[in-house]
Amino acid sequence: MQSNHTDKKILFVDDELQILKSLTRLFMDTDYELFTADSGKAALAILAKEQIDLVITDMRMPVMDGFELLQKIQETHPHVLRIILSGYSEKNTILNALQKNLAKLYIMKPWDNNALLQVVNQIFETENILCDDNLIKLIHNTDDLPTVKNSYHQIMNLFDNNADVGKIASVIEKDPAIATKLLHIINSAFYEVKTGNIKQTIAFLGLSTTKNIVLATSIVDSFSRKDMYAAYLEIIWNHAFICSQILNIIYKNLLDKKLSEIESSAGLLHNIGMALFFKIFPEKYIEIFRNIEKNECDLLKIELDSINVTHQQAGGYLLKWWEIPYPIVEVALYHHTPFATGIINHELIYAVNIAQHYANTFVGNQLSDTLDPNVFDALGIRQSQLEEALLLVSNKFY
DSSP, X not given: OOOSOTTOEEEEEOSOHHHHHHHXXXXXXXXXXXXXXXXXXXXXXXXXXXXXXXXXXXXXXSSSOHHHHHHHHHHHOTTSEEEEEEOGGGHHHHHHHHHTTSOSEEEESSOOHHHHHHHHHHHHHHHHHHTOHHHHHHHHTOTTOOOOOHHHHHHHHHHHTTOOHHHHHHHHTTOHHHHHHHHHHHTSTTTOOOOOOHHHHHHHHOHHHHHHHHHHHHHHHTTOXXXXXXXXXXXXXXXXXXXXXXXXXXIIIISOOOOOTTTTTHHHHTTHHHHHHHHHOHHHHHHHHHHHHHHOOOHHHHHHHHHSSOHHXXXXXXXXXXXXXXXXXXXXXXXXXXXXXXXXXXXXXXXXXXXHHHHHHHTTSOXXXXXXXXXXXXXXXXXXXXXXXXXXXXXXXX
């Protein structure tokens, strides 16, 4: 499989020389420049000398294991892409690394040669989209690029360190925006719970859901406005919340699965690029929406014509910058184009494409959406199944 990335350098790290030889043989016919290291120390030495683009590392290694190596690379070479290639026995360590965004994804040993080659090509394809000249120009010309507030990091540290619910609640109570949003959600028709107590709210929602709402609220709050455009941000938030609930219904009721911890914020954050556009040029973006309503035009095309960048690109860039896990970056970047060639997390993006469409119907079709009817077949589900499931809970979305 030939690649189109002639200037990319890949570093393989594994303490087993036979594994390194196998990986070198596999990528020998590609255009990538290859490097190998049999230890974390050797890998860091190569990184200090070469402009490495991607590191693919094992987790179980002596002296410096893969987790520690990924931490050091994140600290000293944050722009280097990182993939874990390891065995099932390291599952908990791998999950921890993904949650901390130390790696974009993991591939289990023994790997499928074609799949590994494809994943590497897809990662570079996505990276090229996020490095688009027009996108970089837009970001650099934005004077007040949103940042996630400090309270978010404090709360996330409590979750990561398994703090008790009382401690988490006491910190959340000090942030009015997060506390208000949690209480608003728990007292909504969807949950049918009446409480003004944050600790009870966390108990009802569960730690995972609470964590995702804290994340989304912190991000959305960074776009906050006090003018006439604030209503549009509220529409985006309502749409995101409903999308998240529908996404859970798709997984639980139709796919008979549970969203992983890493994927669980996908519905809440998929449209974050729209929030950015409403913040930095609200008048122009509202005009775009009016044109779509009048002419039923394609949103992505109008964005490219008017801004030179799509909200998908902007959202993917922001989430990557904020070090949100890679599956969520992909969702932001591809939720309107679920069959794009650069996608790795296909199932998740198919499901979000469906969820965002139906969420839009529940907010009065106030946001533009694109449903690809082929995603139902791709997921192995019937559209009528989903609509029957949504009919049972539709009153909770209004």
